[in-house]
Amino acid sequence: MSEKVLMKGNEAIAEAAIKAGCRYYFGYPITPQTEVAAYMSKRMPKIGGTFLQAESEVAAINMVIGVSSTGKRVMTSSSSPGVSLKSEGISYLAGCDLPALVVNVQRGGPGLGGIQPSQSDYFQATKGGSHGDYHNIVLAPSSVSEMAMLTAKGFNLADKYRMVCMILADGTMGQMMEPVAIDDIVIEEVEKPWALTGTNCKRPRNIVNSLYLKPEQLEQKNFERFEKYKKVEENEVLYESYMMEDAEICVVSFGITSRVSKNAIVAARAKGIKVGMIRPITLWPFPKKPILEAADKVKAFITVEMNMGQMIQDVELAERCKKPVYLCNRTGGMIPSPEEVLASIEKVNGGEN
Numbered sequence: 001m002s003e004k005v006l007m008k009g010n011e012a013i014a015e016a017a018i019k020a021g022c023r024y025y026f027g028y029p030i031t032p033q034t035e036v037a038a039y040m041s042k043r044m045p046k047i048g049g050t051f052l053q054a055e056s057e058v059a060a061i062n063m064v065i066g067v068s069s070t071g072k073r074v075m076t077s078s079s080s081p082g083v084s085l086k087s088e089g090i091s092y093l094a095g096c097d098l099p100a101l102v103v104n105v106q107r108g109g110p111g112l113g114g115i116q117p118s119q120s121d122y123f124q125a126t127k128g129g130s131h132g133d134y135h136n137i138v139l140a141p142s143s144v145s146e147m148a149m150l151t152a153k154g155f156n157l158a159d160k161y162r163m164v165c166m167i168l169a170d171g172t173m174g175q176m177m178e179p180v181a182i183d184d185i186v187i188e189e190v191e192k193p194w195a196l197t198g199t200n201c202k203r204p205r206n207i208v209n210s211l212y213l214k215p216e217q218l219e220q221k222n223f224e225r226f227e228k229y230k231k232v233e234e235n236e237v238l239y240e241s242y243m244m245e246d247a248e249i250c251v252v253s254f255g256i257t258s259r260v261s262k263n264a265i266v267a268a269r270a271k272g273i274k275v276g277m278i279r280p281i282t283l284w285p286f287p288k289k290p291i292l293e294a295a296d297k298v299k300a301f302i303t304v305e306m307n308m309g310q311m312i313q314d315v316e317l318a319e320r321c322k323k324p325v326y327l328c329n330r331t332g333g334m335i336p337s338p339e340e341v342l343a344s345i346e347k348v349n350g351g352e353n
Contacts, residue, residue, distance in 0.1 A: 004179035010035035016148035023049035024074040026063040032171035033105035061089030071195025077103035087130035094134035095210025099158035105174040108333035116333025117171030119306040144178035159190040238281035247276030253304035264341035288318040295319035
């Protein structure tokens with residue numbers, strides 16, 4: 001068994017990225033993810049990597065585009081307003097079919113909002129987040145260990161499908177400390193014949209481009225891209241099922257709220273209420289199938305979120321209006337307590353809306 005090291009979530013992301021072969025990091029400080037950049041600034045020079053604090057988030061994401069086009073593993077990180085500034089570049093990465101890892105350690109919004117944790121960037125992450133028809137793979141860790149493991153997996157998936165992979169965490173996940181087995185990280189090597197490495201007259205010239213002036217050509221590229229997305233949906237869905245064997249109520253939650261929800265579920269079970277949880281790990285692709293299957297067994301769903309109700313829409317779509325879906329939420333940087341989640345479970349169990 002690998003030795004575990006006590007690490008902060010933000011630092012676990014950075015070290016996991018290095019273990020996964022990332023040697024290029026471009027970013028800009030913003031709370032509550034600044035430790036990612038600070039860690040990279042210390043580690044990258046020691047391993048022959050490149051750390052650069054860009055003059056802005058816009059500059060940082062465009063540097064990511066440049067390095068990614070050469071086939072190298074590259075990442076950037078930010079928090080909610082900073083990711084908004086990077087959104088145009090993320091769309092360009094999608095349009096060029098380039099892999100990259102983007103980390104969003106969310107804070108409250110909209111606007112500058114506050115520096116407390118939030119999950120209010122769910123729509124931004126899972127619905128593209130910028131202009132054009134495209135998707136990002138979105139991974140939602142619920143522990144510091146998962147912060148590390150999903151960072152490595154994010155690089156692997158990004159390379160495999162030539163897509164942006166986003167780690168959608170929150171301020172609590174970034175700041176908390178837990179044991180991590182960094183040495184357990186698995187690197188998957190992917191051939192990149194498309195990369196701009198210089199032909200030396202040995203192969204046809206590669207071109208990385210997102211501009212297609214002929215509408216028929218752009219339409220075909222979008223059709224091809226969505227065929228790829230279909231494969232991602234078929235093969236890469238990740239979720240955790242918790243106490244769902246005999247559940248009559250299904251909680252759906254991700255990230256830090258899923259940990260709160262587990263405490264509430266244990267307390268509800270002690271009161272004789274049969275409740276379980278489906279925790280999406282991939283927010284895109286969303287685990288539609290297990291939620292649809294649960295809809296045939298449970299009497300209701302409850303989504304627990306740190307926003308005004310965003311994932312609830314995906315749950316409603318997935319379960320196809322078979323059962324009612326209720327929302328238990330806090331926003332503005334507030335985290336639902338186990339007692340609040342338990343109260344929601346008890347209300348639904350008692351037939352209250």
